[in-house]
Amino acid sequence: MKRILVVGAGGQIGTELIPHLQKHYGADQVIAADLKDESVTRLSTFSRAIKLDALDFASYGEAVKKYEIDSIFNLVALLSATGEKNPELAWKINMGALLNSLELAKEFHTALFTPSSIGAFGASTPHDHTPQDTVMRPNTMYGVCKVSGELLSDYYHERFGVDTRSVRFPGIISNGCLPGGGTTDYAVEVFYEVLGNGRYTCTVPRDAYMDMMYMPDALNAVTTLMEADPSKLVHRNSFNIASMSFTPEQLFAKIKERIPSFTWDYDIDPVKAAIAASWPDIMDDTCAREEWGWNPKWDLDAMIDDMLRTIASRLNK
Secondary structure (H helix, E strand, C coil): CCCEEEECCCCHHHHHHHHHHHHHHCHHHEEEEECCHHHHHHHCCCCEEEECCCCCHHHHHHHHHHCCCCEEEECCCCCHHHHHHCHHHHHHHHHHHHHHHHHHHHHHCCEEECCEEHHHCCCCCCCEEECCCCCCCCCCHHHHHHHHHHHHHHHHHHHHCCEEECEEECEEECCCCCCCCCCCCHHHHHHHHHHHCCEEEECCCCCCCEEEEEHHHHHHHHHHHHHCCHHHCCCCCCEECCCEEECHHHHHHHHHHHCCCCEEEECCCHHHHHHHHHCCCEECCHHHHHHHCCCCCCCHHHHHHHHHHHHHHHCCC
């Protein structure tokens, strides 16, 4: 990768992916693009940033051509819980940005990364060590978009030779930017609440066991996959990757070991509860380990310590 365009760069992943890519490829080689003015302003403090609507094919293509892009990272998406509030909009945004990205990758011969998710699976999928290749019948529009995106990306690779690659992200925990409407958001929100007011009300059931991952591992997964030897990739769209799994109650108990005054309760959101129940407890990531050397570094305890330390410093606690 030499010239990288990240669309939808203002969200949770993009905010931290930009400096990660800059570190590896150089600050001048990475262009951050987002539709929201406030996101572009924030991104411009540490990156070359432009305003771009990924649904506007002409403008999107002009940016790829102008900056001589050879790798596109398409992060545009409405997340699971938000998507259920407006399924039609979720389809329009998620699939529209992907199709434009695929067409431009074909036209300009760029590589393309588009993240998939555990949301691609459904209630009928095996939940314990979910296989790489298995039944995928999600019950959310977000999940439908992710399955469709995996199939469409594979089609563009097989039909047109586009270098498409992807991972199925678990819930991502990060201290760089608050998440934006996902079912696993509680695992980020709780750290701000415990340090801000000492208590937290969780909207996901106490026993909702889900795959999670700390952001540094997620970022390393992206660059490692995109740099992988294509001749070794049996799969492309999309690889299971796993790191840690836990329930809200287990996470909160671990936090309380460090902050004894912490208290919590539950006010269950039925939509989030249903989504969480349909997702894997833990995915089998053997294919990612064998095909491109996936190897996570962070476990639950190390993640909690780092989140508390970093957010406390930011909040002057």
